[in-house]
Amino acid sequence: MLRVPLCSLLLLLAPLRLGAAQGVHNVSRRTFELDYSQDRFLKDGLPFRYISGSIHYFRIPRFYWEDRLLKMKMAGLNAIQMYVPWNFHEPQPGQYEFSGDHDVEYFIHLAHELGLLVILRPGPYICAEWDMGGLPAWLLEKESIVLRSSDPDYLVAVDKWLAVLLPKMKPLLYQNGGPIITVQVENEYGSYFTCDYDYLRFLAHRFRYHLGNDVLLFTTDGANEKYLRCGTLQGLYATVDFGAVNNVTEAFLIQRKFEPKGPLINSEFYTGWLDHWGEPHSTVNTEIVAASLYDLLARGASVNLYMFIGGTNFAYWNGANTPYAAQPTSYDYDAPLSEAGDLTEKYFALRNVIQKFKEVPEGPIPPSTPKFAYGKVALKKFKTVTEALDILCPNGPVKSWYPLKFIQVKQFFGYVLYRTTLPRDCNDSVPIFSSSIDGVHDRAYVSVDGVPQGVLERNYVLVLDIQGKAGAVLDILVENMGRVNYGRHINDFKGQVWINGFNLGRYWPKRGPQVTLFVPRHILTTSAPNNITVLELELAPCGDGTTELCTVEFVDRPVIGRSLANRFPGWSDQDSWLNLL
Secondary structure: OEEEEEOOOOOOOOOOOOOOOOOOOOOOOOOEEEEOOOOEEEEOOEEEOOEEEEOOHHHOOHHHHHHHHHHHHHOOOOEEEEEOOHHHHOOEOOEOOOOHHHOHHHHHHHHHHOOOEEEEEOOOOOOOOEHHHHOOHHHHHOOOOOOOOOOHHHHHHHHHHHHHHHHHHHHHEHHHOOOEEEEEOOOOHHHOOOOOHHHHHHHHHHHHHHHOOOOEEEEEEEOOHHHHHHHOOOOOEEEEEOOOOOOHHHHHHHHHHHOOOOOOEEEEEEOOOOOOOOOOOOOOOHHHHHHHHHHHHHOOOEEEEEOOEOOEOOOOOEOEEOOOEEOOOEOOOOOOEOOOOOEOHHHHHHHHHHOOOOOOOOOOOOOOOOEOOOEEEEOOOOOOOHHHHHHHOOOOOEEOOOOOOOHHHOOOOOEEEEEEEOOOOEEEEEEEEOOOOOOOOOEEEEEEOOEEEEEEEOOOEOEEEEEEOOOOEEEEEEEOOOOEOOOOOOOOOOOEEEEOOEEEEEOOOOOOOOOEEEEOHHHOOOOOOOOEEEEOOOOOOOOOOOOOOOEEEEEOOOOOOOOHHHOOOOOOOOEEEEEEO
16 A cells, blocks of 8 residues: 655745844843732732733734734733744754744744733643644654653653743743743643643743743633642642633632632633634624623733734644534634734724723724735646645655554645555445544545545544445545644644645635635735645536636635625735635
């Protein structure tokens, strides 16, 4: 049997970046600490509470970072909250990426220059609806590994990563003249099955070792006593997260069971919610969110709005939940700032609430970026997957007597083509089976001698009838649609569009809810023709002999919560959305 990994593209941008200490001024006696006697924070000895918003630099091109941060500041926020996804920065063991869109230090400096404080959540696990919750897939090369535990192999990898990341963060701590006021240890650990206090102690020790003893460390868990029981540790300040529909009093009573004194904190106040393929687009009523935010602030609580801007799961970075449900490319989240950074009704409603409790900056708010409907662009067929194997995988096939996992051939993202021959005639629709435990992860396109036979899909379609003669070529093209990012199954063993080499992500308008893909303007060019490459795995209209026009369409409004039937009609360098027709 031949097994062919199809190699994915990785675009690296490497503009000038600031040094670790550049732009940070030295100030003596800058302090940020807990005041247990008055249930509050003290910043430089004065009472303080943060009104923060979550932003994921890894879901927003660097080109837009300043625009999004400035809009957050103009909403009245005095802080941002940010994750650091390990797998985004260490795609292969010992191979680190911290330039261009990966330049987390520059992002923090930019927030600092705009006068925003930073709440840092460096993991090593982040969830965030991100592939494998931010843990790198190469950890799974040891199949028996117990993630998020005291497993020695896991701890060795974590220790090496923290020794790279945390020293970069130390000069950016508030005490050292930077904007980082608090640092989270792990993330919602009480929701994970291992409940390993030795693991939390290990992390706390390493954070202290690299960041110093003055840093304020905290944990976050759902407002449930069971979660906080396993997710907290003495010396780490316990906070909770809950949304607008939750009872604020009950949620904070849970926090008080574990932190009788100190500031009330909602580390993730949900402004919207996440989407899954095949489900309606999630929305949360603006009036309910605004009223709940008012309640939180009226109690004197510190709060972080998750998300304030969601962004986009470009390329292969989306995660999945269990029972297996992959998240789409858009991470709009129904947040106050849209996926494209546009000002929404929710933005102004929450700004109005915030200004009842603190001054908001004066001056004009940066407007939504202009969008342009460039219209339809004709496509022509290039090659089928099988015709392009020498391009997609120039090193040739991997031979094995049995199917290997993606991890076993170090193909962490994208697709793998499994190829063999039929041992006998299959003239009467012979079934092939996929195990629900160790079978297809996540979707497999099956063909015999190039004739499509159907699709196998994790948890849903486990049996497929095929036909063919003995010796016919059986191809099973498996797509990794995103690894589980939450729950005990994060040890998850496993259509796309590129413009000028930039991977916009997956599209699946037939299943929805997302129909369009966000096209950032910086990937388009006016100095040369723009190349659009579409990998279509189902019902491609550009096949041989077709008379149907094969096009994509650039539109000026997104469709992330409608069916394909409701698509909008319709070259400079403005933002746009790509509609796959």
